[in-house]
Amino acid sequence: MARQERAIRTRNEILKAAATVFNEFGYDAATIAETLIRAQVTRGALYFHFRSKEDLARGVLDQAVTLEGVEPHPFVLQEWVDASMLLAYRLPREPVLSAALRLSVDPKARQLFGTRWPDWIELNVQLLVAAKDHGELLPHVDPIEVGRIVVGAWTGVELINEGVGTGRDLVTDIAALMDLLLPNIAVPGILAKLDTSPERTAKLVTTLPEEPPGGPGLSDSPLVESHR
Amino acid sequence: MARQERAIRTRNEILKAAATVFNEFGYDAATIAETLIRAQVTRGALYFHFRSKEDLARGVLDQAVTLEGVEPHPFVLQEWVDASMLLAYRLPREPVLSAALRLSVDPKARQLFGTRWPDWIELNVQLLVAAKDHGELLPHVDPIEVGRIVVGAWTGVELINEGVGTGRDLVTDIAALMDLLLPNIAVPGILAKLDTSPERTAKLVTTLPEEPPGGPGLSDSPLVESHR
Amino acid sequence: MARQERAIRTRNEILKAAATVFNEFGYDAATIAETLIRAQVTRGALYFHFRSKEDLARGVLDQAVTLEGVEPHPFVLQEWVDASMLLAYRLPREPVLSAALRLSVDPKARQLFGTRWPDWIELNVQLLVAAKDHGELLPHVDPIEVGRIVVGAWTGVELINEGVGTGRDLVTDIAALMDLLLPNIAVPGILAKLDTSPERTAKLVTTLPEEPPGGPGLSDSPLVESHR
Amino acid sequence: MARQERAIRTRNEILKAAATVFNEFGYDAATIAETLIRAQVTRGALYFHFRSKEDLARGVLDQAVTLEGVEPHPFVLQEWVDASMLLAYRLPREPVLSAALRLSVDPKARQLFGTRWPDWIELNVQLLVAAKDHGELLPHVDPIEVGRIVVGAWTGVELINEGVGTGRDLVTDIAALMDLLLPNIAVPGILAKLDTSPERTAKLVTTLPEEPPGGPGLSDSPLVESHR
DNA sequence: ACTGTCGGGACCGCCCGTTCCT
């Protein structure tokens, strides 16, 4: 048993290292050798846990969509905002998350594994539909369309935030994006009460479980699984 | 002359082929051999025009930022919208444009060449600043911030439009993005008169020059060069 | 005891699996992993019984030369014929036998273990010498030379029988070989009485012991050991 | 042109080196690196001429079946004998020939490329049929069956000659095989006049063309092509 | 001036036989 535990830790060490390498170089330019160095394991160890580079990428992609940390709130829209903000906080800090996004953008990886976008969109749409049912959305808003567009916008903002390298926190940029979008999504009564401040995000983060030894995402991730 | 002309055509054939290959595979996974096949030229020919794979990528990146086709309009914001819409129309149809975006997203290529985002952002900011001077923007709008965010959002929407593969025209998605953003950017008086319809885009396209044999962007592109 | 018995059975299961794998792929292309799968054992089990791949091959080679099933007969030449025919019957049916031949032909395996040909030849020569003493051989026949040549011919016929894949029974081909050779080996009086028919072979086979659980050749094989 | 000539020489250098490596180690154990060393070329050169190890093996196999050097003779059976004897002389001296045989015996190579045995058999059968038409064969001889058996026997004798390593010349062993077989194949009148002596073989060899720079088999080998 | 053949060298993913510790 103890044996198994160490194996799992090793597996996660490898996964995390692979994620950072995918992140820095993209799928094809990422080399197994670099992953080996960062994970501090031998080729054999890696090959035992993952049969190929593709397998490695799949391992990363499998842990990427989550609503973890979002707490119930009277306004569904606030939950929706929280989801985006929380992810904005976590993604730069958790290699597996950013790697998943990177691989979704990489054409070669896309050919091989598809993307997680349908899942992300679905998750957004679910929340927006619920918000609509609660009368929180402006009448002309189509949850499906808005879900698609917002996921896209979120992704692009992240890419630029990282790519242009001004050192701004992603949370700030995503908050700006939200502030730009919300007036045309939420009904005025709700809009005034929505909180997109980094402070709120910071508070939410504290409710996240301590990162276990071996990194987050260890759990059999309840991926798209709605929390309602 | 005749000699030179053919050389230029060959050069552009190669560039276009390279662009499609970068597009499909990403920078690292793209192979020169594949480019050779698509451009129907030999190794020697390619290496005569481009000294290396990097050179090829640079050639693509150098033709990517343009306001071509945007016509003067009483409302600067309309010009701003037109720029986005026109690009949404052209990008899926011109390999060199989409390749430029793809390479900007590719981490390996980014390490080598940087990105064109600062240029794109700069171009947006210039227009927004002008719009602000004309009193077309809501008072709280910061052109620099909005420029950044919008370029990001635009990029992300494009990526998803292509990646999720629902077959929707990018023009439609970008129009939806604009409709979502504009109410919180433009003053009401202007907002009502802005036209984000695909029809307008279609009309603008007709003013673009016929694609010369050898493709668009052949000219020593006056890249970021504002048209005012 | 029961413990030991199971161990022996496991060992033989592994040996048989290894033999089929060597047969199908040759020494070098044969992988331990494939052997593991076919024998349905774990790595640990295999390495408990055999210290290395070489050991495995040695295990196979050690069970390959036998006169088992050949019964005493007034004409020694008939015994000689019977030996060839019996082996022709058994070899395609017993992986360990065919693997031994395969490994003798494989250059890599040959470098490591040598071959069993000297043993096979020795066995033939012994019989031929005895036949000569009985006056059954034509005067010009040199037992040593004929032994060599016949073992070679036998081997080659087997290889082709298997390689060309016409589905002919090896017994048929070896019988044809014998019919071709014997007129220039046996004195006419004996020649007429020698029986190379598959029927005789079939009858001899019935005298072979039931295949014990764990396969034939389990016994500490009395290899080259002559039966006279 | 001169350019091309060097390329051809390089190609043959590689082929010969590959043949010796296949010979010594078998298909799978043979490494490209070893071939590189022996041929004194770089990986790039090899990759230019042969796309893969398989391609290399195919290149070897393509030059293996020939009646070159066999001269017309009143007795077809003498030609048949000559063919075997000549091959017995050449095979140990020409790596490509022995490699072809080796690869035909190697199970892995067999899966990939099949064997040249059908060709060798066909060639023998053709000669035997002609001999039968000339009344040189004993009435009970079936050319097809004898062809098969003899090719097998020839192969096996070669393998043992090489494997047991007594240093005997293959010509001697093949002559012994022929002497053993012929009395049951040829009609007595012919039998007495057939010459299986090494001296005859030596004489035939002198009629073979000088080995061109680049080795034998350079010519577009007229493989199975009968010479009648 | 431009094209094509041929060769150079680097490196990557894969996979394998083997051992160590329960």
Add this chain to the structure above:
DNA sequence: AGGAACGGGCGGTCCCGACAGT
């Protein structure tokens, strides 16, 4: 006997020059 890890090395393939020809 089993699960995990070790480390070496192979085949493939790629990007790129160096010339010779036209």
